[in-house]
Amino acid sequence: MARSDEAAAFFAAVYSAVQEIPYGKVTSYGHIAKLVGTPQRPRQVGLCLKHLSQDTDSHFNHDNVPWQRVINSKGIISPRSQPSGAQNQAATLQAEGVVVSTGSLGELMVDFSVYGWFPRTLPSETGQSEEGDED
DNA sequence: AACGTGACGAGTA
């Protein structure tokens, strides 16, 4: 199996995993990376979404893969080269009921109530005395 | 073909 094939398989696995994120929920790149069996490549997960096809004719495309539901482990919409992209992602999330707030530095923070799909410690748990391990 | 970049995250200092 050539490396390019493995890469294609990786892309497909990532897209497939992202499709499993419930409507109105979000998760992290790291979680997706773990799900597809490559926990050390969260960055490549972002790359996959970046190169997600816009052609609705493709098997995986910008329309059937909820790319907007993937954010970084800090609970923030990853800022990228083109600011409008993050804004676009925030708008798309808000359109499905996700609450996004803007910090002083323009960081787009996602409300924790949608972290039902989140795997690990929440970004804002900030070591509260209470474990916060409700339910 | 080589080099730098980047939608990240964990480990160190």
Place this chain on the structure above:
DNA sequence: ATACTCGCCACGT
């Protein structure tokens, strides 16, 4: 608590 470094590897130049 924050700042910096390293690993990862596909993509654009």
